[in-house]
Amino acid sequence: MNPVRPQSAAAQAGLLAPLPVLQGRRVVLRPMRADDITEQHVLWLNDPEVVRYSNQRFVRHTRIGCLQYLAGFEGSPNLYASIRLPDPDGTGESRIGTITGYRNPYHGTADMGILMGDRAVWGQGLGRDAFCTLADWLALQPGMRKITCGTLASNLAMLQVAHAAGFVREAVRTAQELVDGQATDLVLFARFC
Numbered sequence: 001m002n003p004v005r006p007q008s009a010a011a012q013a014g015l016l017a018p019l020p021v022l023q024g025r026r027v028v029l030r031p032m033r034a035d036d037i038t039e040q041h042v043l044w045l046n047d048p049e050v051v052r053y054s055n056q057r058f059v060r061h062t063r064i065g066c067l068q069y070l071a072g073f074e075g076s077p078n079l080y081a082s083i084r085l086p087d088p089d090g091t092g093e094s095r096i097g098t099i100t101g102y103r104n105p106y107h108g109t110a111d112m113g114i115l116m117g118d119r120a121v122w123g124q125g126l127g128r129d130a131f132c133t134l135a136d137w138l139a140l141q142p143g144m145r146k147i148t149c150g151t152l153a154s155n156l157a158m159l160q161v162a163h164a165a166g167f168v169r170e171a172v173r174t175a176q177e178l179v180d181g182q183a184t185d186l187v188l189f190a191r192f193c
């Protein structure tokens with residue numbers, strides 16, 4: 001039984017549409033597959049610097065756990081993509097991170113998250129490119145009303161990425177989480193479609 005009953009046929013198609021391969025300015029987003037769960041992928045999730053602002057830092061990640069997480073997307077409205085950067089010589093692509101979109105077809109909403117696992121590419125505009133690319137695609141889907149994301153106030157790069165992708169600050173959960181023992185605000189963003 002399909003538990004999802006959105007408002008109209010158009011909304012149903014839009015809110016459950018599978019993710020195509022999306023071309024950003026520089027990055028390419030490809031639906032995540034089991035062979036994207038590489039040793040490197042698991043290392044990203046266990047890298048304290050990468051997960052510094054994420055609750056993933058409290059979990060010890062394994063390949064099996066990552067495969068189970070990926071399997072959870074199957075048959076769901078939710079999207080999980082590998083962020084790729086074409087190699088300079090044009091012969092292939094490097095995996096540099098992952099991005100998610102949790103869609104709620106009942107409400108016409110989606111909540112986004114991003115993890116640029118390869119720290120060597122940080123600060124080059126690629127996180128912004130990936131986030132804008134998925135947000136723009138989601139916003140064009142029939143029935144989509146509102147896209148959200150959230151980040152801790154100390155994650156300055158993510159605050160910038162959210163702004164660049166057209167999100168506005170809609171709420172702050174004051175002193176919501178502890179980062180290095182410091183009570184830190186959680187900033188919630190929204191982009192209306």
Ligand SMILES: CC(C)(COP(=O)(O)OP(=O)(O)OC[C@H]1O[C@@H](n2cnc3c(N)ncnc32)[C@H](O)[C@@H]1OP(=O)(O)O)[C@@H](O)C(=O)NCCC(=O)NCCS
Nearest residue numbers: 050114115116122123124125126127128151156157158160
């Ligand atoms: C947060 C993250 C997505 C940013 O990606 P990125 O590729 O490094 O960021 P970009 O190079 O696209 O930079 C985006 C903006 O942030 C700014 N920025 C980047 N690093 C910064 C830093 N350390 N401090 C302040 N600003 C920073 C850039 O100047 C840029 O600003 P602009 O839009 O005004 O030019 C990436 O670092 C990441 O995935 N981190 C680990 C996981 C994570 O924190 N995810 C978000 C959890 S909610």
